[in-house]
Amino acid sequence: MEKTLSPSMHTRLRFLRAFAWCAACSVALVGVAALSGWVFGIGFLKSVVPGWVTMMVNTACTLIAAGLALGVGLPTAPSHARLLLKQLLAGLVTLVGLLTLMEYISGVNLGIDQLLMTDDSTTKLANHPGRMAPATAVCAVASGVSLLLLGLRPRLSQAFALVTLLTALVALVGYVFDVGTLRTVGAYTSMAIHTVTSFMLLSLGIMAAQPLAGFIRVLVSDTAGGTVARSMLASIPVVVFSTGVLLLFGEAQGLYDNRFTLALLATLSMVFLTHVIVRISTRLHRVDLSREQAQRELQALNAMLEHRVVERTQELEVANASLVTEIAERKRAEDDIRRLSFTDELTGLHNRRSFFLLAEQGLKAARRNNLASLLFFIDLDGLKRTNDTFGHEAGDLVITAAAQVLKAGFRDTDVVARIGGDEFVVLAIGAGELPEVISARVQALVDELNRSGRCRYPLSLSIGVISCQPQELRPLDELLAKADALMYANKQQRHGRVER
Missing domain, CATH: 3.30.70.270 (Reverse transcriptase/Diguanylate cyclase domain)
Structure with missing residues (x-):
């Protein structure tokens, strides 16, 4: 099917595959780094910033397995052995997440939290030492199912990857705007910052690994929708986050109170959304103009072709009539030659x-x-x-x-x-x-x-x-x-x- 794609789409597909490889490697390396931090007692590898939430051992192992599963499943036609390994790793990710959620829901300790290594960190939740956060468990389950469906049910796989992305995105917003309730569920631990970014990167890599399905197919296409989507999706998150961070910084500096922050955010949102609408409308208008121009050129080309066909048909008719006449004359000549070869020219008798x-x-x-x-x-x-x-x-x-x-x-x-x-x-x-x-x-x-x-x-x-x-x-x-x-x-x- 990719043989029929345009060169620009081929370029985008190559970029997405490269991004998926980078995402798989990065996620696995983050997990390896966090696990090394636990093994060798290196604090910044476990929590990035002192005092921030620590990535648990189970979470680090889950990220390593998820990154490997994505990397193994990336080839367009993986071998049976690679496919089996991918399914085993994805199943392990899903299982760890499900068992953790069962521990939270049932209140029963299944003994998996410190199965690999004892949690000796100074956590505030000593009743659950070594256990990954509920949001992390949700991301693990969604990512594991998405990896299980990778290459088999692309649309459904992307849907579960989107669940992971949205869950991690909420936690990231909580970190950026210092809203603890967005990264913490009840009295349970919150997600570590490198856990959040890893699951976001993993979900994007899973979606990039299946570029000809779902919304990603529209994103890489040469259609008007694909053009608008690539333009807007690249700018909206950056602008929204940047605006929120700047407003929060101004409020923290005492430049204005929270009411002014809210009013300014509403104003900037309206301005930005208006800009987005105008930009989308302009692009669609250009696309429509290009399409109309192409239709006019096509109509002119069709008219020219029809005129040439008529001219060529007339020429062929003339040539055909001339050919028929020539054939008739040649037949008469052949008949005359045949007759002369068997007839006496003077008397008309047989020769x-x-x-x-x-x-x-x-x-x-x-x-x-x-x-x-x-x-x-x-x-x-x-x-x-x-x-x-x-x-x-x-x-x-x-x-x-x-x-x-x-x-x-x-x-x-x-x-x-x-x-x-x-x-x-x-x-x-x-x-x-x-x-x-x-x-x-x-x-x-x-x-x-x-x-x-x-x-x-x-x-x-x-x-x-x-x-x-x-x-x-x-x-x-x-x-x-x-x-x-x-x-x-x-x-x-x-x-x-x-x-x-």
């Missing part, structure tokens, strides 16, 4: 290549279907003389006229092709007519064309034809050669000499 492909397929089909075929070899007489006498345009007209005659004389299913300058071939599969009948029909069409005058030059055809039976397996080249020979014989018979 030599096309004839051989279709004839081979046709003869195979005829053999499969047991059909007889007729193969005609037709030569245009006198084409060379026409070209020499009248020009090649005249020769082309004669060739075209011959092609028209052959188209008319044969069926649409017959393969009619021009395979040379003046040579035509026709494959008629399953004709159903005698070759003499077909040849006569073609000759009649030639005579009719010559009589009609549609062709300015006389047309003459020599025809050779062979019959191909289904059982014959002779190759097409051999069949064409035989038909060519019969055509040549027909030409000699009709003209008495060879004329190409």
Whole structure:
């Protein structure tokens, strides 16, 4: 989840983790220092200032266990052994606090107060030597439960840590303003000053160790609430405490009485709260202005993007239409190339290549279907003389006229092709007519064309034809050669000499 956080949030999270480590170490060291004071008889380690409340041995051990538990549980994914150690230490803290509270409530001495070391200090409460204060026991229970829930139920863990913080904060206020009732419960001992600060630091460390839960998540966020919270929480405690201390100092110096102190405190509180409200309002106003500006920029960007999309769509439509046209033209060109590769350009008949492909397929089909075929070899007489006498345009007209005659004389299913300058071939599969009948029909069409005058030059055809039976397996080249020979014989018979 942290991979999606902003760089500023990553910086705050690193700071909170470092703070949690420092808090764990500091709390444990305070406990070690107080315990050393008991072991070696060093007074200032036990009470900080002579005459102040002494931290008890059980309290020092509780702080050591709590600091270690926080430090052990700090890794994001602690091992099973670390998690077990953390739970044992937190359970010990909770147990000590609960047993102490039971002693206060029931009035029974369970023998835990001086279990580790005899209290030889000059305490005013000799009936409870070595016993931690009730407020300290409450902090121990709340901190222990908070540590037990650390990493398991972050919100609930922070809630118990907040109980510890508020309890210790009340005692701290009692020390700062010298109000004994805020740090003492009834006739029982009050919390030592280093016990108060240690539990406050411990509770803050527990909350910092779980920065993505509860209120701490808001505090580290980049939202308006997070910005305001970071600003206000950093200044309010300092200002309030400073104001109270200054007013208390002035009263102690006789500069004014307690009524004036109260009036001045109320006035300063109103001024400060007004300043806080104005500051919060200003920050939220800036956030709203930034959000509105961002929305306007986003709307402008969306409009620009929509305009670009429309322009791009139009360009694509034009390009697509051009592409469609280009594809159609290319298809037509390919069709023309394909047609030209299989069609005689002058007559529109099949060319030599096309004839051989279709004839081979046709003869195979005829053999499969047991059909007889007729193969005609037709030569245009006198084409060379026409070209020499009248020009090649005249020769082309004669060739075209011959092609028209052959188209008319044969069926649409017959393969009619021009395979040379003046040579035509026709494959008629399953004709159903005698070759003499077909040849006569073609000759009649030639005579009719010559009589009609549609062709300015006389047309003459020599025809050779062979019959191909289904059982014959002779190759097409051999069949064409035989038909060519019969055509040549027909030409000699009709003209008495060879004329190409």
